[in-house]
Amino acid sequence: MRDLAYLKLLAKEYPSLKAASSEIINLIAICGLPKGTEYFFSDLHGEYEAFIYLLRSASGIIREKIRATYGYIIPEEEQMELANLIYYPDRNLNKIIQQGRGTEDWQRITVNRLVQICKEVSSKYTRSKVRKKMPREFGYVIDELLHVDYNDENKRVYYEEIIRSIIDTGIADKFIVALCELIQNLAIDSLHIIGDIFDRGPRADIIMNELMHFHDVDIQWGNHDISWMGAATGNPACVCNVLRIAISYNSFDVLEDGYGINLRPLSMFASKVYRDDPCSQFTPKILDENIYDAVDPGLAAKMHKAIAVIQFKVEGQIIKRHPGYKMDDRILLEAVDYSRGVVTIEGTEYPMLDTMFPTIDPKHPLRLTKEEDELLHTLIMSFRHSGLLHKHIRFLYTNGALYQCHNGNLLYHGCIPMRPDGSFEGMICNGEELTGRALMDYIGEQIHKAYFLSEDDPEKNGARDFMWYLWCGAKSPVFGKDKMTTFEHYFVADKATHRERLNPYYNLSQQEDVCDRILQEFGLYGEGSHIINGHVPVKIKDGEMPVKANGKLFVIDGGLSKAYQKYTGIAGYTLIYNSHHLALAEHKPFNPEQENTPRVAIVEKMKNRIMVSDTDKGKELMAQIEDLKELSAAYRRGDIKEQAD
Known part of the structure; x- marks a missing residue:
């Protein structure tokens, strides 16, 4: 029998045998209905018009x-x-x-x-x-x-x-x-969002507003989401990173009109310090025109370079604070010979495409100038005091997680870090090596600490720095590559230096037995379970397919972002899971003047129709039914007194 105190609490909601019995009948009836339709989206990247169309049209x-x-x-x-x-x-x-x-x-x-x-x-x-x-x-x-x-x-x-x-x-x-x-x-x-709501596209804030008004949504954080979450904690490298990416894609509206981030101090600093520098390597990509905050491309390039240089400095400082990150080879400002205009990367010397660094002291390349330090403080405060940003970030925390197990499916954005031999890659956390699900759980705890711990808590700064590591660290499950070659893209012509090697997971996960092992690590067994993730765009035009590992793995990043569509050939996917089947909706590049209905194809039929009783919600309802049966029995025995209707 349930604890009597618990049943008395339940009796406040169902104060009579009639009320309890009526609810039992209602819940049993619900369990006999077909399951509701689930929609899975990934890598929205600020493309609010396309996403809202897909949401309203149900793909x-x-x-x-x-x-x-x-x-x-x-x-x-x-x-x-x-x-x-x-x-x-x-x-x-x-x-x-x-x-x-x-x-x-x-x-x-x-x-x-x-x-x-x-x-x-x-x-x-x-x-x-x-x-x-x-x-x-x-x-x-x-x-x-x-x-x-x-x-x-x-x-x-x-x-x-x-x-x-x-x-x-x-x-x-x-x-x-x-x-x-x-x-x-x-x-x-x-609705399930498998990560990366932010960056590249014009208005992630509008997407967040739409999600906040949706009746049932969960989010699995992507590396771009983590970067914005880190910026909201006051992490200086994350602040620089989200500004750098937004400026590089000409997304001033999301910063200034959306979140009220004051960019005037940055524009004034960049105009002064880089006055005689064309900053040609930093010309923004203009995929979308700004409606409210149009910025001259020349000034935008100067702002872009200014914030990038500050970012490389503060990233180097974080790496030096955390030798356990094993990222010393990424402190490339210290690998530059400023007198000769070359940089040494992995033992090889390369000429630099840009050698104008008015704010860098060659003897102390990671040291911020007084003006840079003041500017960075101002920018951090702008992020810390943005009311709408923190409203959105709290929603990400409340409705989000690093991964989720839902109705037999495992949802995460990037990867479960693995070694080439197929074993789970480990990370030393508080002196203990963690792998697989234990590592994901630990990382999730650190993400919460970075935002919610008080500023005087001794764990706060370490957790806040870790948010940046998750953006670009080799063992980060939301990044999943050996390194982030942002510096090389700006300063080195040799494209061999731009290469970012994917974690072995991405090859191994195309094998059915590997997917089964990952699913079992998270407590999911049986033929009806799948892994659903995004992060790496599926290049349909090169013959890649979103369904892998004999139907065990769905990769649904197909390029909703305009920045990826030239590589993928389409505009992303929606995975649709109803009571009869799993289907993929293949999106067209969004054009408000044309018909945009996606092409929907069934990719897996259910052997039997899936009812509510077969779902996680059904298990919850069955538990409630058992509680109500206990309450009904307590009413009949007189253990709990019924209240008059």
């Missing part, structure tokens, strides 16, 4: 529902118009009204069509769950429309009268918007 699934419902009834053009209305109801409704097409007939037809699509996407949920997602002002009306019995003539007349009343009272437009948003809400039951 093409809503379009499929329309085709299945109306494919032989209405023309393709009208199907597409209905789909676009669902994705962007306010925008497209205004357009239709301006064109003079928003007549009462159009409103009646559109409401009818939307109700039918809503029925399709809500069919696997309980009425209670659907009602909870309905807008309060239209909940009763929508519920009635969704459950009309068309075989009953009286009910059919009732249905028509409801729609006529909606139009006559002038609320049809608002009702149409509400139906569209409900369809969006119901199409995706839960």
Whole structure:
């Protein structure tokens, strides 16, 4: 029997035998429903327009529902118009009204069509769950429309009268918007983001706002997310890194308009110190034009170089503080012969593409100048005091983790570090070597300490420095390479020095037995389990495939970021897991002026339909049912007194 004190607490929520029994019936019924549809996205990289389109269109699934419902009834053009209305109801409704097409007939037809699509996407949920997602002002009306019995003539007349009343009272437009948003809400039951929300693309902050309003989302942190999280802790190298990447991709809007980071001190410093330097190696890549904070490319290049040099200095300082990182070979400012303009890398001397370093003392190359130190302090304070940034970072912590086991699948962004022989790579942590799941758990604890420990805690600085190591360290599971060659990309022409070798995991994980060993390390067994990760773009144009290891591994980074699309040939993937199958939606490069519906292909069919009882949620519900049965028994024995209804 459950502890009596616990049952008394449970009795506050279910104060009678009738209430407990009713909830048992409800939970058993839910367990008998098909599982909700899970969506997996990876490597969003600030591409807010493309991501929001995929979210609202359910990566093409809503379009499929329309085709299945109306494919032989209405023309393709009208199907597409209905789909676009669902994705962007306010925008497209205004357009239709301006064109003079928003007549009462159009409103009646559109409401009818939307109700039918809503029925399709809500069919696997309980009425209670659907009602909870309905807008309060239209909940009763929508519920009635969704459950009309068309075989009953009286009910059919009732249905028509409801729609006529909606139009006559002038609320049809608002009702149409509400139906569209409900369809969006119901199409995706839960959302998994497999890392890298930030960097490269224009507005990661808009993506974060969208995720915060989504009903069920979890995030597995990527190295770019960790870098921003590190910046929020005040790590100077992470602050420099996120600024450097944003400036290098001309993403000033996300910094200044999005998070209110004051870049004026950096622009003034760069204009003064690099006044006579063209900084040609630091010209930003302009993939997106800034809307609010347009910056002259020449000034942006100077800002880019200024923050990069500061970053190399503070990174070297971190490496010297932590010999256990074994990264001394990455302190390349100390490997430069400033008089000759060459740098020695792994024993080989290379001429440098840029030799103008007005802020570097060759005798003490890692020492910040007074002006650099003051500037860095100002920039750190700007990150520490950004209200929206910390709101987003706390959401990342609350809804995120380094990995997650969910419904038999193992989700993580990068890799589980491995040695060439297939054993798990270890890291010395507090004098003990940790590997596999134990290492991932330890790293997760350090990530939390970096942000949540007080400034006077002796562990704070070490955890904060570790955030930078996770960005680029050889044993970091979110990085997964032997080194980060940022310095070489800027200063060395020989592309052989730019090479970053992937951790052995990336080759080994293409073997089914290796994937099984990784899954077992995390307590997952059986043929229905998969590894789902991103981080390394799948180059479809070179013949690579996202499904590997005989279906055990899904790599779903296919290039949602415009920066990767020339290498991949597509614009990423959505993995869709419903009660019948696993499917991959292959994205097209997003163009707001064109049709963007992804191509969806089933990649694995379930032997039996997956019900809620088969899921992690089902296990939770079964445990609740057992608790409620114990409570019911306690009521019957008189151990707990029932409260009057």
